Amino acid sequence: MKKIICLALLAIGLTVNAQNDLPKSATEIAPLLIGEKIPNVTLKSVENKEVNLTELITKKKTVLVFYRGGWCPYCNIHLAALAEAEKELLDLGYQIIAISSDAPKSLKVTDDKGKLNYLLLSDSTGELSKAVGIAFQAPENYKAIIAKGSEGVNNSFLPVPAVFILNENAEIEFEHITPNYKNRISNDLLIAVAKSLNK
Numbered sequence: 001m002k003k004i005i006c007l008a009l010l011a012i013g014l015t016v017n018a019q020n021d022l023p024k025s026a027t028e029i030a031p032l033l034i035g036e037k038i039p040n041v042t043l044k045s046v047e048n049k050e051v052n053l054t055e056l057i058t059k060k061k062t063v064l065v066f067y068r069g070g071w072c073p074y075c076n077i078h079l080a081a082l083a084e085a086e087k088e089l090l091d092l093g094y095q096i097i098a099i100s101s102d103a104p105k106s107l108k109v110t111d112d113k114g115k116l117n118y119l120l121l122s123d124s125t126g127e128l129s130k131a132v133g134i135a136f137q138a139p140e141n142y143k144a145i146i147a148k149g150s151e152g153v154n155n156s157f158l159p160v161p162a163v164f165i166l167n168e169n170a171e172i173e174f175e176h177i178t179p180n181y182k183n184r185i186s187n188d189l190l191i192a193v194a195k196s197l198n199k
Helices: 002-021 053-057 073-091 104-114 127-132 140-149 187-197
Strands: 042-045 050-052 061-066 094-100 119-122 135-137 157-159 162-166 172-177
Touching (some): 050 053, 053 061, 053 094, 061 073, 061 187, 073 094, 073 104, 073 187, 127 135, 127 157, 140 157, 162 187
Parallel strands (some): 061 094, 094 119
Antiparallel strands (some): 061 162
C-alpha cells in the first residue's frame, strides 16, 4: 500500500514538474528554427486512428498549422481562410495539416462545421507542441475549455498559433509564430512564401 501511495505521489510530482517546465506565457516560448526538423511523433486522426507525422511529411511539401482548438473563434476563422487557399497550395505541390490539442471527436466537429478538405490531427498530450517549442502553460481561465476539447487529456497547455512550411525531409523552411493569438498569417503572404520556396 505504501508503495502505491509513493508511486501516486511521484506521478503527481512529475506532472507538476512537467507543467512547470513549460514557459509561463506565449511570449516566452523557444520554437524550433528554420533548418531544424519537425520531430517524428504519432498523432490521432479525426477517425481516432494513429498517424505517423513523418510518413505524411515525407510524401510532399507541407504547410503545418498549429491552432488552439475548435473552441477558439480566431482559429476557426484561420482554418476557414486556409480552406480558401488550399487549391492554390495544392497546385504548388503542398499539403495542409492542421494540429491542435482537441481530441479526435472534437476535431470531427471542427472538420464538419468548417467543411474542411485538409487533414486535422490531434496532439492532445502535447507531445508535438512541446517538442516544437510552442507549448506554454494555459492560463486558469482556459483550463476547463481545453480539458473539454481534449476529453480530459489536456488541462495544462496551449500551443501558440503557428504555421510552418516544411520540405519532404521534415525540415522547416519558413515559420510564422504569433504569441498574440488574434493575429494570423494572411493567405496572400502564405501563398507568396510557398511560391518563393518552390523556385
